[in-house]
Amino acid sequence: MSFGPALTASLRATTLEVASSTTRYDAVVIGAGAAGGFAAQLLTEAGLCVLVLEAGLVRSPIGSLRRRLARSLTGRVLGHAALAALDRRRHAIQTQCYAWPLAPDAFVDDLDCPYVTPPNHPFIWLRARRLGGRWTIPGHGRQYYRFGPDDLAPPDGLSSPWPLQSGELDHWYASVERRLKLLGRRDNLSWLPDSELSVVIEPTVTEAALQRSISMRWSGAHPVLGRFAAPFDALEAAARTGRLLIRSGAIARKIEVDKSGRVRGVIWIDQRTRREERSPAPLVFLCASALESTRLLLLSQSPMGPGGLGAASGVLGHFLMDHIWVLMHGRVPTLTPEPAPEAGRCLYLPRFDARDLTVPGPNRGFGVQVIQESADDGSSHFLAVSFGEMLPRWENRVTLDPWRRDAWGIPVLHIDCCYSETELSRARQQVSALRDLAEVAGVTITHIDEMPALPGSAIHECGTARMGNNPENSVLDPHCECWEARGLFVTDAASFPSQGTQNPVLTILALTARACDHALRNVSAG
Numbered sequence: 001m002s003f004g005p006a007l008t009a010s011l012r013a014t015t016l017e018v019a020s021s022t023t024r025y026d027a028v029v030i031g032a033g034a035a036g037g038f039a040a041q042l043l044t045e046a047g048l049c050v051l052v053l054e055a056g057l058v059r060s061p062i063g064s065l066r067r068r069l070a071r072s073l074t075g076r077v078l079g080h081a082a083l084a085a086l087d088r089r090r091h092a093i094q095t096q097c098y099a100w101p102l103a104p105d106a107f108v109d110d111l112d113c114p115y116v117t118p119p120n121h122p123f124i125w126l127r128a129r130r131l132g133g134r135w136t137i138p139g140h141g142r143q144y145y146r147f148g149p150d151d152l153a154p155p156d157g158l159s160s161p162w163p164l165q166s167g168e169l170d171h172w173y174a175s176v177e178r179r180l181k182l183l184g185r186r187d188n189l190s191w192l193p194d195s196e197l198s199v200v201i202e203p204t205v206t207e208a209a210l211q212r213s214i215s216m217r218w219s220g221a222h223p224v225l226g227r228f229a230a231p232f233d234a235l236e237a238a239a240r241t242g243r244l245l246i247r248s249g250a251i252a253r254k255i256e257v258d259k260s261g262r263v264r265g266v267i268w269i270d271q272r273t274r275r276e277e278r279s280p281a282p283l284v285f286l287c288a289s290a291l292e293s294t295r296l297l298l299l300s301q302s303p304m305g306p307g308g309l310g311a312a313s314g315v316l317g318h319f320l321m322d323h324i325w326v327l328m329h330g331r332v333p334t335l336t337p338e339p340a341p342e343a344g345r346c347l348y349l350p351r352f353d354a355r356d357l358t359v360p361g362p363n364r365g366f367g368v369q370v371i372q373e374s375a376d377d378g379s380s381h382f383l384a385v386s387f388g389e390m391l392p393r394w395e396n397r398v399t400l401d402p403w404r405r406d407a408w409g410i411p412v413l414h415i416d417c418c419y420s421e422t423e424l425s426r427a428r429q430q431v432s433a434l435r436d437l438a439e440v441a442g443v444t445i446t447h448i449d450e451m452p453a454l455p456g457s458a459i460h461e462c463g464t465a466r467m468g469n470n471p472e473n474s475v476l477d478p479h480c481e482c483w484e485a486r487g488l489f490v491t492d493a494a495s496f497p498s499q500g501t502q503n504p505v506l507t508i509l510a511l512t513a514r515a516c517d518h519a520l521r522n523v524s525a526g
Contacts, residue, residue, distance in 0.1 A: 003058075003131070006239035010246050011058060014051070016270055019247040020277040025051045026523075027283040028266050030252045030296070032056075033133020034505055035492045035512045036287035037234035038176075042516040043285075044241040048523075051279055052235070053250040053268055055288070056129030059105060097126045097459070099139035106130050106137050112407035116414045123415045124456035125291065131248070133289065134459060135231050135505065142228045142344030143369065144182060144506040146173050146193040151500035155362040159319075159392045159498045163469040163478035172510035183345075184227030191360055192350045195227050204338055206372055206380070207347055210441055217440045218355035226369065228344030250277075251408055255284060255300040255309060255488060263487035269408050283487050283519055287512070290494040291320075291398055294464040295413050297475070297482075297490075298400050309485050310465060310475035319466060320396040320417050321499045323458035324366065324388035326430040330443035332372065334380045346371045351501065352386070352433055353426075364389040366430050367501045368437065382443045386430040388452075389501050390423055392463050396455075417455045427452035460504055465494040479518040480511055489515045 003011070018024070026048035029036045036052060043050050087095050087104075094100055094107035108127045117123045128134045147169070153161040174196040181198040188194065203211060203225055211223045238244040249271035256264040256278075265280035286293045294317055298308040310316040346369045349355075353365035366388035373381045401414040419427070431450060438445050468474025471483035480495050482488040491512040493504045 004233060004236035004239070007131075007236045007246070010239040010244050011248065014245040014247045016247075016273065016277070018245060019051060019053075019250065020279060022278075022280060025049055025279060025281045027051075027285065028053060028279050028281040029285045029287060030266060031133065031286070031288035031292070031492070032131045032235060032246065033128075033287065033289060033492075034135040034231070035508050036285065037132065037238070038509055038512050039285040039287055039491065039516055040244055040246075041234040041238040042513060043283075043520070044238040044243040046516075046520050047243070048283075048520075049243045050238065050245070051281070052244065052246040053252055053266060053279070054129070054131060054246065054248045055251045056131070057249040057271055058131065093124060094126060096124055096457070099137045102138040113412075114404060114406060115412050116401045116404055118416055121416055121418045122454050123417050124454045125415065125461075126456065126459050127289070127292070131235060131246075132231065140231075141369070141503055142230065143346070143348070143503040144177070144180060144195065144227050144229060145348075145350075145502040146170075146195060147500050147502060147507055148191050148193050150191060150360075150362075151498070151502070154364070154498055156364065158364075160466070160468060160473070162497050163467055163474075169507070169510050169514070172513045173506065175513055176506060176509040179232050180229040181232075182227055182229045185225050187222065187224045189222055189224070189350065192224070197227070201225060206334075206338055210347060210370070210372070213440050214349065214437070220357040220359075221349060221352065221355040223347050223349050223370075226344065226346040226348040228342070228346070230343070251410070252288065252296050253299065253410060255286070255296060255485065256280075257300070257302065257304075257309065257485045257488075259304070261484060261486055263485045269410075271408075274408065283523065284489070285512075285515075286488060286490045287492050290461045290464060290492055290496075291413060291415070293490050293492055293494045294398055295400070297465055298398075299411065305484060309488070310482055312484060313471060313473060313475055315466060315473060316475050317399055317464050318394050318397045319392035319463040319497075320398060320415070321390040321392050321462045321496070322417070322455050323460045323499065323501070324390055324419070324423055324427050324430065325453040325458035326386045326388070326427055326434065326449045327453070328384045328434040328438065328445060328448040330382040330438055330445045330447075331375070331379045332382045332441055332443045334374050334378055338374055340373055341371065349437075353429060355433070364391065364426070365501060366426065366433070368433065370437075382438075382441065384434050384437060386434060387458060387460070387501055387503075388423070388426045388430050389499060390455075391420065392466075392498055393420065398464055419452065419455065424452070460493070460499065462493040462496040462499040462504055465490055466497045467495045468497065480515045481518070487519075489519060491515045
């Protein structure tokens, strides 16, 4: 992974002595993925001096080349089966990700970074510790869709509404979409709000033909061109301000809060020295990814909060969600040979569960992303991926395991998450819908999931530190600020009260922009 000149300079400047300085920072950001990088950009552009703590070590190009050569040599000497066995031992979970072969160095070592699940409730927790996080791993879907009114206030009443008014995120969505330079079309669908686009695209011959076939078959189906874009380089932009310092290999261990309930700073472990360090700041953005952020809240115990920050609400760690993921591969005759689609380009079938209805009903549903790519033999590869909404249920939760520790002596998560019968029923509907889609598209199915992938496999985990209007039943307030630690903001998907069927990244970025604005207004007021 290459970095721009400003970010490279910031990485070099952030020595251990600088990172653990006692007087330097206006804000600390934990995590350098989509949310953390964007928070750092917005805060530095507003004039704050910001330290970013990233758990992953930045590997030099020479070091990465040596590892690749070593892997290649191991494969030649011991055989690829032996190499695969070694990978499975150290990366038993991470190798299950489709993107593992594309960027193996991006993922955590499962022996160093374990977690625990009940024997009958497996969970696939795919983690990237690196600058840019999972957002920048090759193969990321690059899909960006807004949440609509029914997503923020689910009409079935089976989960808490978001503490936001209808349209309240529109301004923040638009600000993010402009930075993304989003590609797509305006579709005028009430349950899939339109976005602010930088490039309006037209369907290819193949896409248009498939859209027509689907629309003719189902009156309630509305196949649209996906809205996509490459990630923007928020960390490089932050570094160009001259107000960013960033320490890699910094594993956050605890968030400190004073007796008045104000955040004081972050205690972290330096991977290189294995020493505990402290970086004080009056403002902390926790953006480590949904489950890592909640783990850090649980770890941040004190005499005032023995269960961790936010635990007094009783909901910290509860209501874990991940999309119900069902996948189909197939082949179809090519209408017109076309170049490979841009990364992220697809057809999107929103609320495909309601394809026979005028509008979706009050129940939770699913969408489908379709990619068709020409092959050399005159056919096309056909990939359809369905994401169904999982209900936020109390019993799907994470806690700290009382016995297991990671390589740095930090308690690991115990993850207990499974599908309900309602979600298994929805998965069966997804499988049936993909079969129907294959028939309409003339696809010869080469693989289809008959059961949903294990929870976590969709890599869209959400919840466990939800936002709300009342500290008695939520961890965060409507601006994603922790009720029990003023100045601490959690803006990744841990904050989601529910998850809709859309990819969560756009909403994560919009919440981050809104929280940064709120934090900066308070700093100015103070």
